[in-house]
Amino acid sequence: EAGVAQSPRYKIIEKRQSVAFWCNPISGHATLYWYQQILGQGPKLLIQFQNNGVVDDSQLPKDRFSAERLKGVDSTLKIQPAKLEDSAVYLCASCPTGVRSDTQYFGPGTRLTVL
Amino acid sequence: AQSVTQLDSQVPVFEEAPVELRCNYSSSVSVYLFWYVQYPNQGLQLLLKYLSGSTLVKGINGFEAEFNKSQTSFHLRKPSVHISDTAEYFCAVIFMEYGNKLVFGAGTILRVKS
Numbered sequence: 001e002a003g004v005a006q007s008p009r010y011k012i013i014e015k016r017q018s019v020a021f022w023c024n025p026i027s028g029h030a031t032l033y034w035y036q037q038i039l040g041q042g043p044k045l046l047i048q049f050q051n052n053g054v055v056d057d058s059q060l061p062k063d064r065f066s067a068e069r070l071k072g073v074d075s076t077l078k079i080q081p082a083k084l085e086d087s088a089v090y091l092c093a094s095c096p097t098g099v100r101s102d103t104q105y106f107g108p109g110t111r112l113t114v115l
Numbered sequence: 116a117q118s119v120t121q122l123d124s125q126v127p128v129f130e131e132a133p134v135e136l137r138c139n140y141s142s143s144v145s146v147y148l149f150w151y152v153q154y155p156n157q158g159l160q161l162l163l164k165y166l167s168g169s170t171l172v173k174g175i176n177g178f179e180a181e182f183n184k185s186q187t188s189f190h191l192r193k194p195s196v197h198i199s200d201t202a203e204y205f206c207a208v209i210f211m212e213y214g215n216k217l218v219f220g221a222g223t224i225l226r227v228k229s
Binding site for chain 1: 119147149151156157158159160161164166205207214216217219220221222
């Protein structure tokens, strides 16, 4: 069974530029999550999707971050414009259960550096 | 507010020695508990989880953890570590009264020395 795929693996941009990350969850997983992991901290949930609907985006900085999962499969996370403090690893995870999560399966992450 | 505390940021240990990584969480009526491991440049991998039942949970790679409700702890243990166990370990909790999202601790880097 293929795991959660993410691309790109690494990205370096200047502040005020925009960037997008892509995630392909495990086939059949209805729930998808995006996390931000700043160096030295644990992952923090940004947004949770159930199929193509948003379940929780309470910690997403909506003035600059956006995410979509149009067909309930792949998802993209965008930052526009980026700030220095957005430097982090962005993790995507998926889960086979419904709204109540049990085991989340994580992708390798995208490491973003904002200069 | 819900929080997860991993008391040690780094734990150095010699190969074949026992190790305990500590995790405490803010008091809550009902929780699900998890330990994840992260190897360099890789995603998080589930080591073990507690949902209900026996408070002693066994996971992959010889790790186990014990849920202590009165002390709101979920410490991870291994009786004999290997060099390959060098990684970062994250404790995570679902606080059921606040929905179903995972709240992570800051992580503990386990460094196994030969």
